[in-house]
Amino acid sequence: MREPGVLLISPGIIKWTDMDFGLPHMVSMAGWLEREVGVRVEILDLNYEGGDHAHLARRIEALGPHLVIGLSCFSSFDYRRVMALAGFLKQLYPDTPLVTGGYHASALPDDLVFDGSPFDSVVMGEGELPMQRIVETLLGGGEIDRIYPSELIQDLDALPMYAWDKLDRYWPRATDIGRKFQIFLSRGCPYHCTFCMERSKSGYQWRAYTPERAVAELERLSTYTDLGQWVINVADPLFGFKRRWRREVLEGIVAKGLLPRSYWTLTRSDDLDREDVQLLSRARFAIGIGLESGSPTMLEKMQKGNTTQKYLDAVRRLSRLANEEGLTWASNLIIGHPGETPETMQETADFVREIFLSGPQTRGWLSVDPFRLYPGSYVHEVIDLYEKRDKARFFHKEWWKSWYSASFRAEHLDPSDTVDFEHRVRFMHATYAPILDGIRDRFVGQGREVDAVWSVSIEGQRAMLTDASRDRTLELGRSVQPDRGASTHLSVPVGLQVRDPRVRQREEAVRRLLDHGVLRTEDLVEALLQVPPERFMSEATASAMLQEAPPLPPEGALPEALAFHTLAMGLEALEPAMGSTVADLTARTGYVAALLEHLVGPEGRVVAVRAPGRELLIDGSFDRLWIGAALPRFPKRLVHVLTEGGRAVTALGPRFRPQDLVVLTRHGDDVSERIVARVRVPVYGGWGGWLTTPPVLGPERSEVRFERWEGPALAAHVLAHLDLGADAASHHDPTLPQRPWAAPLLDAYRAAPGHLALQVVGLHHETVKGLVDALRFDPPPGLTDPAGRVLAQRFAEAIEAERDAFFAAWVPTVPALADGLAATLAALRQALWKPQGREAPPLRVLDVPALGPNGRATQVGPERRVATSLTEAPEHVLLQVLHEEMHPITDPIVLAERKERDRSTRVGSPGFGLHAELETVAVQATEAFLAARSPQLIPAFERWCARLA
C-alpha cells in the first residue's frame, strides 16, 4: 500500500467558457511539497475530471490513501459549491483533515472553519509554506491548527519548476478542448485599488521569478504542449511591474521563439513607451489595462493613485502606440463604485469615447463591469465608511452565501445617494451599448486566427448590455430574495459535469429553490441533483419541468412532470424517512419514485402505482403517500392505507384554478391537514379524482410510440455520408454531397474499436444539442477510450458542420403510419415477450429517414428505442422493428454460449463472427415466431430478408 499523500482539488468554475487549464497555484504547491517534504501529491481538476459524484468518489479513492485533502475556495463565487463539495469529502473521509485556501478563504477564514464545518483548517495567503507546516505536522503525528496565517515566499526562484506532470491525467483532454493556459510568473501587486481582493492573498509586495527563470518556465511548458494552440494567460495580478524585468522576459520570449497563439496578461499602462509596446507586440502579447474609470474623482476614490491626470494620459498614449505598433489591448471599466455620481459616470463615458471612438480604428476594446463587492477588498473591509461617507447601500453584504443569484447580488447596491442601483444599470446599458457597437465596428486585430478570440470577447461584452439583459437585471433588483445566510449546507457536490447542459440546468434549478428557501433538506437536494429526470421523460419535458413549465397533459391524464418547485415543496413536506415505506399513486414516468427510492434508501420500499384504474386506491400500509395530481378532497378510503402518524401529500381543490398543496397526517380514522402552498397541478381522473372517467395514462408499459427526433435523424444523416466499405453497419448514401468533415470522421471511425456505439448514440438524445454535448463531454461507453473520444469529437464536429444544411430540409412531424401498423406491432410484441414471463417494455420507434431500410436499436432505462425510416413500406417497418425487438431476447442466449464479447460489423474483423451469429439467430427466431403467430407476414418477411441481404 502506498504512503498517504496530499490530494489537492480544484473545484472548477461554473462559467467555464474559456476552458482554462493549468492550475499554476496548485502545481507550484505540489512541486514544493514533494521537494520539501517528500510527500506524494495528487491534483484533481474538476473542470477536466468529468463524471458525476460517484465517479469523483471512485477517483479520489483510487488516488488514496490521503494524508490531507486540500480543496481550493479560490473565488467567493465558489463558496457554496466548495462547502457542498467539502461536505461530500468529509462524509467520504471523516478522519482525513480537510484544508482550504484561496482568495475567499484568505479574506474570510471564519466562513470556512466554524463549528460543524467540514473543513478542519484554512490556509491564508499563498499555499506553499502553510501547507508544508500542515503536512509536516500530520506526518509527525500532531494536530493541525484551525487557521494558518499568510507566509509569503520572497524569492520565487526558490520554488521548484512548475510540476506540470501533476496534470498528466488531463493533458490529453486539455490538448483537445482547452483554449487558455494559466501560468504565474510573478505574485502580488503593490497598488491599493479599493475594489481588488488581491491584497488578502498576496499582500502588497510584488515578487517575481527572475527573468531567466520566467523564460525558462515558459520554455519548459513548451516541452509539455504545443504553445501554438493556446492563449497563454500570464495570470499575474500585475505583470511586469518593473520595466527592466518585463523587457528581459519579453526579449527572452522573442529570442527563444516561445510564441503561443497569444499571451494575455494584465499590466500597467503608465510605464509603456514605444519600445515596450513594440516588444509586447513582437512577443505576441495582448494586454489588459485596469482603467476602471475615466473620472479623476473616481480614480482617486478607487485609490488608483494621486496623479490621475497622468494616469489617463498614459492610457491615451497606450491607445495611440497600440494603434501604431499593432498591439492588441483591452481595458476594464468599473461602473458604480461607491461614491459614483452622475457626473463621474459621464466623465468616464466621455473619456472612453475619446479613446476608442475618436479615430477610424482601434486596437483596443472595452470590458464594462458593474462594481462588485469582493471579500478581501478595501471596500469590503471598510464598508461602513462607504455607507456613511458616500451614502452607498449594499443590499447583500454576504452575497456569496446565496445559492442562486450570487453574481447579481454582488453588484446589487446603490453606489451613492445620487446614483441608485437602477440608475447605474440604466446608465450602463444606455451609454455603453452604443460605445461597444462603435468599438466592434472599429476594432482591428492582428490579422491572425487569434483575432477570433478577441472578437468573441467583444461580442460577449456587447451581449451583456442588451435591453433584455438590462430588464432582467432590473427585475432581479425588484424581486431578489433577502440574504438567507448559510442556512443550508450540503454534502453533495454541485458543479460537476458543468459541460453537460442537462446537469447544469438541473443544478441551476436546485440552486434556485435553495435560494428561495423551498429546498431545505439535504437528502432531497441530493436526490434532485443525482436523479436525472431525462432518464424518465424526454429531454424536452425534463427541461421544461426544471424551468417550471412542464407540459400540460389532457385533462384527466396523469402529468409526466409537475413544476419543479411544486415537486420540491411536496417532497419537502412528505419527508419520507430512511427505511420508510412509500407509495406513489400517480406514477407515470417513474421519476418521482426514483427520487423517493433515493430518499428512503436501500432499507426502504417504494411502490409506484402506474395504472390505478378507476380507483385511487392501493392495498397495504404506507408511511407516506404521494399523489401528484389534484383531487377535490382526500378520499377517506386512503386514510387507512396510511400508518398511524403517516403522511400523504397531494393537491386538494379546484379543477380550474390553483389548489392547496397539503400534507395530511393520519390520526386514527381521520387526517389533519396542513396547507403548504397554493399550486396548480393537473387534476386526477377516476374515482377519488375530479373526473369520473379513469385516468388517461402516459405510455403503457407495452405501448409503442412513433416519433421523429432531430438528434438521431441528424446523426444517421451524417453517418450516411461515410462509405464504410464492407461493414454491416454501413448505410452509405452515395448521392449525398462530399463533405470536408467526412474523411477525418471516417479515419477516426476506422481507428476506434468501439465504433458500434457511434451507430446508436443518436438514439439517446432527442435534441442535436444534447447529442453534441454528450459526444463532446460525456461520451457513451464504447467511446471513452482515447480513440473513442477522438471519434466522438470528430462526430460532434461533423454534426455541427452539417447541422444547418440538415435543418433546412427537416420536418419534425412523423409520417402517417399505415392503418393498423401500431396495433399489429403492439400485439406481436406482447406475444413475443409473454413467453419471457414479462410484459413488453415500452417502445419508442424513431423515424430516421437516413437509415432507409436499416434499423438501429438500443435500451434507454426501461424503454426500448428503435430507429428506422417510417417512409419504407409498412410491412418492412413492422418487420424491421420486430427484428430489432428480437435481439434482446435472442442475444443473451447467443452470448451465454460464446466467450468473446467484442462485436464488430466489419466483415473479416475478429468480432464479425459474433455479430453475424447474433444477427442470424435473431432472423431465424423472427421467422419462427412469425410462422407460429402471423404466417400471413411470411412473404413480407422473405422480401425483408432479401432487401437487407
Add this chain to the structure above:
Amino acid sequence: MPAHHIPRLDFELTPACDHKCGHCYNVWGADPGDPQGSFELQPQLPTPELMALMTKAVEQTQCEHLTLTGGEPLLRKDALQLVKHATSLVPSVQIITNGSHVPESTARFLADCGVRSVQLTLLAGTRALHDELKGAVCFDDTCRAALNLADAGVPTQCCFVAMDANRGELERVMELCLVLGIRQLVYNRMSPTGGAIHHIARLMPTPEQLDEDLDTLERVGRAYGIAAATAMPIPPCLVRTERYPWVQLGFCSTGTESPNIVVDGAANVRSCNLAGGVLGNLVEQDWEEIHANPYQAEFKRNLPEMCRECAYATSCQGGCKESAFATFGDHTHPEPLVWLAMDPERRDRLRARVPQKPGPTGRSGPRDA
C-alpha cells in the same frame, strides 16, 4: 308524502322596485333581444285573488315556508295584508326587501305577524358605494330598517351580492351587521339573469374575489358569530369549498326535492327566481299538473359538456345554469362565472356576444365617503 309536495315556495308579490341595481336578476329586466327577453309581465292579481292563490298553493304543495319577494314586495299597497295572510298559512314566512320600506310600524307589524325573518341587502359598508350600486339613496333607510327590525324582535338577514365593484367590502359589511344586530348573512355571488347580463363585464366577481370573501366569511363570521350561507351556487371547480366549514354552501336546487319554485303576481310558476320559463299557471292549473312539467327534470339533465364527467356533476349541475341560459341562450353552456374564470380574457370578448351597459364600477369615488 307525494312527490309533488315541496317544502317551500316563493311568491313574487310585485315586479315593481324603486332601486336600480345593475346586478338585479329579475327576468323581466331582460331586453327584448335577450335570451330571457320573451318573458312578458302580466297583470298582477288583485288582493283577494292573490290571497286565494297563496292558499291554493300552500294547500296543493303542502309547503311549510313562504318567501315573499319581488321586485320590492313592500311596494304593494296590500303587502302587509298579504304578509299576515301568509303567516296564517304556514309556520315560516320570510320577506326579502330592499330595505327602503321598513319603518318602525312595519317592523312592529311583521313582528306581530310572526314573520320568521326579513332579508335586507347591504352591498357595501359605506353609504356612497352602497347607494351607487343600488342606484338609489337607500343606505340609511336600510340601516334604519335593520335597527327597526331588531328593536321589534324580527330576526334579520343581510344579503351581500359579491361583485367586482364591491370587492373588499365584505368585512366592512359584516362589521356593520354586527353593529346593526344582524347575525345571519347570505352571500350571493352575482348570478346574472334578466337585465344583469348587460353588466357582467363590469360586475361579475372573479374567483379570486370569491376566495377572499369566503376567507372573510370564515374568519369574521366565526369571530362575530355571524352565520353565513350562500344562496347562489359556488362551483367547487373554482373554489375549494371544504376550506369553509363556517359557510353553508349550497348547489342549485332545481329538480331536487326542495326546489326554489316561484309563483309571481300573475300566478305564473317558474322553477326559480332566475328562470324565465313558465311551468304553468296556478290559477288555471293545479300544482300537481304544473309539477309534472318536464322542464325541471330536463334542466337537471342538461349539463355543460365539460361538467358531464366531473365528480360533482350530480350535485353541482354546472353551477347556475339559468344564468348560462340568460347570457348565452343555452342551459348547457358553461355559466358566466365559470366561463370567465377559465379564461379571464373572455371578459372583454363577452361584449361581442352580449351588449354591455355602463354603470357604477365602485371605483368612481372614495369608498370611505
